Amino acid sequence: MTTGHDVVVIGGGHNGLVAGAYLARAGKKVLILERAGEVGGILRGGELAPGFVAPGIAHTVGRLRRSVIADLKLERHGFRAIEPDVRVFAPQPDGRAITFWADAGRTAEEIRALSAKDADAYVAFDRKVRVLASFVAHIDAATPPDVKVPSIADAIAGLKLGKAFRDLGAKAGRETIRALPMAVADFVGENFEEEAVRGPLAARGVLYTNVGPWAAGTAAVYLSDSAGSDGGAPGQSTFAEGGTAELARVLRRAAESFGAQVRTGAEVMELLTRDGRVVGVRTATGETIEARAVVSTADPKRTLRLVDPEVLGPHMVWRAGNIRQPGATAKVDLALGGLPAFTGADEDRLRGRIVIAPSIDHAERAKDASKYGQVAEEPWLEATIPSLTDPSLAPDGKHVMSVLFEAAPRHLRDGDWSSERERVGDVAVRTLERYAPGLGELIEARRVITPEDLETEYALTGGHVYHAEPGLDQFFAWRPLNGHARYRFVVDGLYLAGSGAHPGGGITGGPAANAARAILKDL
Amino acid sequence: MNLALDGLPELACKPGKGPWLRGAISFSPSLDYMERAYDDAKYGRYSRRPYVDCIIPTLVDPSMAPPGKHIMSCFVQYAPYNLEQGKEWTPEMRDAFGETVIDTLEERFPDIRSKILHRFVLSPKDIEDWTGLTEGNIFQGELSLEQLFFNRPVPGWARYRTPVKDLWMCGSATHPGGGIMGAPGRIAALEYMKEKRSGRGAGR
Numbered sequence: 001m002t003t004g005h006d007v008v009v010i011g012g013g014h015n016g017l018v019a020g021a022y023l024a025r026a027g028k029k030v031l032i033l034e035r036a037g038e039v040g041g042i043l044r045g046g047e048l049a050p051g052f053v054a055p056g057i058a059h060t061v062g063r064l065r066r067s068v069i070a071d072l073k074l075e076r077h078g079f080r081a082i083e084p085d086v087r088v089f090a091p092q093p094d095g096r097a098i099t100f101w102a103d104a105g106r107t108a109e110e111i112r113a114l115s116a117k118d119a120d121a122y123v124a125f126d127r128k129v130r131v132l133a134s135f136v137a138h139i140d141a142a143t144p145p146d147v148k149v150p151s152i153a154d155a156i157a158g159l160k161l162g163k164a165f166r167d168l169g170a171k172a173g174r175e176t177i178r179a180l181p182m183a184v185a186d187f188v189g190e191n192f193e194e195e196a197v198r199g200p201l202a203a204r205g206v207l208y209t210n211v212g213p214w215a216a217g218t219a220a221v222y223l224s225d226s227a228g229s230d231g232g233a234p235g236q237s238t239f240a241e242g243g244t245a246e247l248a249r250v251l252r253r254a255a256e257s258f259g260a261q262v263r264t265g266a267e268v269m270e271l272l273t274r275d276g277r278v279v280g281v282r283t284a285t286g287e288t289i290e291a292r293a294v295v296s297t298a299d300p301k302r303t304l305r306l307v308d309p310e311v312l313g314p315h316m317v318w319r320a321g322n323i324r325q326p327g328a329t330a331k332v333d334l335a336l337g338g339l340p341a342f343t344g345a346d347e348d349r350l351r352g353r354i355v356i357a358p359s360i361d362h363a364e365r366a367k368d369a370s371k372y373g374q375v376a377e378e379p380w381l382e383a384t385i386p387s388l389t390d391p392s393l394a395p396d397g398k399h400v401m402s403v404l405f406e407a408a409p410r411h412l413r414d415g416d417w418s419s420e421r422e423r424v425g426d427v428a429v430r431t432l433e434r435y436a437p438g439l440g441e442l443i444e445a446r447r448v449i450t451p452e453d454l455e456t457e458y459a460l461t462g463g464h465v466y467h468a469e470p471g472l473d474q475f476f477a478w479r480p481l482n483g484h485a486r487y488r489f490v491v492d493g494l495y496l497a498g499s500g501a502h503p504g505g506g507i508t509g510g511p512a513a514n515a516a517r518a519i520l521k522d523l
Numbered sequence: 524m525n526l527a528l529d530g531l532p533e534l535a536c537k538p539g540k541g542p543w544l545r546g547a548i549s550f551s552p553s554l555d556y557m558e559r560a561y562d563d564a565k566y567g568r569y570s571r572r573p574y575v576d577c578i579i580p581t582l583v584d585p586s587m588a589p590p591g592k593h594i595m596s597c598f599v600q601y602a603p604y605n606l607e608q609g610k611e612w613t614p615e616m617r618d619a620f621g622e623t624v625i626d627t628l629e630e631r632f633p634d635i636r637s638k639i640l641h642r643f644v645l646s647p648k649d650i651e652d653w654t655g656l657t658e659g660n661i662f663q664g665e666l667s668l669e670q671l672f673f674n675r676p677v678p679g680w681a682r683y684r685t686p687v688k689d690l691w692m693c694g695s696a697t698h699p700g701g702g703i704m705g706a707p708g709r710i711a712a713l714e715y716m717k718e719k720r721s722g723r724g725a726g727r
Binding site: 179214361371 | 555558562565566667668669673674678679
């Protein structure tokens with residue numbers, strides 16, 4: 001038996017490392033256990049072919065919370081953000097394209113060629129997104145209220161949120177309350193007439209989700225994406241220098257600098273309880289490690305599966321089973337012998353995200369397929385070429401391309417993932433070829449990561465990158481379960497600090513930073 | 524769609540004239556069935572296999588039809604007001620939609636076609652023309668979260684008043700929304716009387 005730790009953290013992904021770093025910084029003895037051979041989780045990435053470094057399942061990192069960067073001194077540990085001027089290059093099948101720049105005014109001029117009305121609306125819309133997202137950032141930073149026994153602390157937290165809300169002013173306040181539960185298709189659609197503008201913006205509200213832009217609540221996902229970042233209407237396109245895995249190594253160094261210990265290749269198989277309280281963990285090698293608190297950054301379902309069902313009781317087992325974690329994202333990494341030539345794009349325009357979502361209905365149809373357990377024949381794609389802004393990621397003159405494929409459901413109605421894997425790669429390349437003729441001939445290596453891989457290799461139940469679907473029923477005080485949204489998770493001594501906890505998925509460090517705050521109150 | 528029937532149709536799954544025909548008869552065999560019906564409407568087409576909810580009111584009130592005959596009222600989803608590629612509802616399209624509904628009914632009531640004396644189909648455009656309901660939305664505004672409670676019909680004007688002094692709203696467009704409840708009218712009347720009693724002008 002291993003003793004002497006205050007806290008065991010399950011998972012060495014971004015949230016596990018951030019939680020461990022905050023707790024160690026506060027003087028706790030922290031041990032972080034990572035199942036894989038290296039830290040990073042969805043930041044992990046890896047060598048696709050000799051000299052080609054692919055990003056992880058997440059390929060941009062611009063949502064990393066500013067306070068996390070500052071508190072954990074990530075820049076001192078080597079974090080460098082690369083922020084290209086371009087946010088999104090969004091081509092159309094007919095050869096037209098819009099480039100969304102960091103500068104909203106410049107974007108409006110791009111749009112003018114397609115629609116003067118939309119061009120006139122764009123700057124105000126970008127400003128509105130920033131205002132509404134600024135309030136979402138306040139929600140994200142808060143611990144959800146205790147709905148059963150509200151305390152004075154909840155009242156104060158509520159007043160803080162209330163103040164942030166009042167600071168918005170009456171008009172923006174009303175618009176925020178109206179916008180959050182909306183379908184992103186309506187939210188974007190009521191401002192723009194041109195599908196070439198609507199599609200790529202609305203798609204941002206359904207990245208990594210199992211629903212299309214016509215689903216209620218996707219406007220909240222869209223706004224969350226710009227909360228606390230400089231995202232604005234098109235969202236951020238920030239890269240980590242050295243690749244996403246380098247950010248994971250930075251987080252590890254930061255955690256270790258505060259005294260946290262990190263062990264890789266250490267899989268937790270069971271949470272040990274005594275008298276209904278979590279007292280430690282047992283690993284795959286049979287080692288038991290005692291701790292005063294166990295902080296899980298595994299997804300909520302996986303976390304609760306580590307607990308003896310008798311401790312949970314039948315009602316909680318049933319509730320846990322109902323947490324929605326329907327993954328619908330696959331990933332295709334390409335090693336390219338040269339830069340692909342996208343119609344209508346110079347090199348500068350390809351430095352951000354390349355979004356193939358030519359209309360709202362296109363994105364919706366792609367998700368229709370996954371709804372019925374099928375891989376989309378006409379997917380919507382988000383691609384990046386990180387080697388354009390960071391040449392260290394590929395051999396001279398060559399490039400690495402990372403493609404998120406929407407939608408590909410974890411559970412197929414017909415067939416299985418062993419036979420569908422390469423088809424996803426083929427469909428992705430075929431789709432890209434339509435916009436970048438000749439891209440296929442540049443491919444030197446290709447790797448497809450299926451939702452099944454996300455479940456087996458990344459330990460994401462249901463293959464969901466965000467752990468729990470970001471629906472209105474799994475938001476804030478309902479994330480992942482009403483009554484268990486305050487990071488103290490179901491069993492005494494157990495805490496949830498991963499993407500399944502508020503404020504949810506994405507490379508933010510938010511759930512971990514919020515959870516650390518709650519844990520330190522208890523320890 | 525309303526049907527005048529020469530006699531009572533028989534359900535394939537449960538033949539005979541039983542009490543099960545006296546309430547709502549819902550053709551919604553699975554969640555995916557209804558979802559697919561909605562998928563069509565999302566892209567501006569009426570459902571190829573709609574979800575149908577029917578009642579036969581003459582079973583509980585024989586005065587509504589001549590002896591031995593029946594009326595069947597079918598509520599059909601989905602039939603979007605806004606159609607794909609800017610198309611508009613025409614009488615031909617309405618008739619084609621009626622056929623689709625009867626095809627759907629026939630799958631459960633195999634003998635229904637032979638019993639139809641008259642049929643009467645209303646497209647959402649017809650509903651708009653006949654009743655004045657914009658876009659044929661019988662709830663005067665979709666009952667979606669962003670259009671409920673303090674956001675109904677629009678943020679800032681959910682208290683039955685309007686930007687125009689002494690103009691009030693009390694229909695389904697106002698809280699708590701559509702359905703044969705009378706609730707928007709009642710609450711609006713109470714609000715109105717409260718304001719008149721207090722002697723204050725139109726406030727928010």
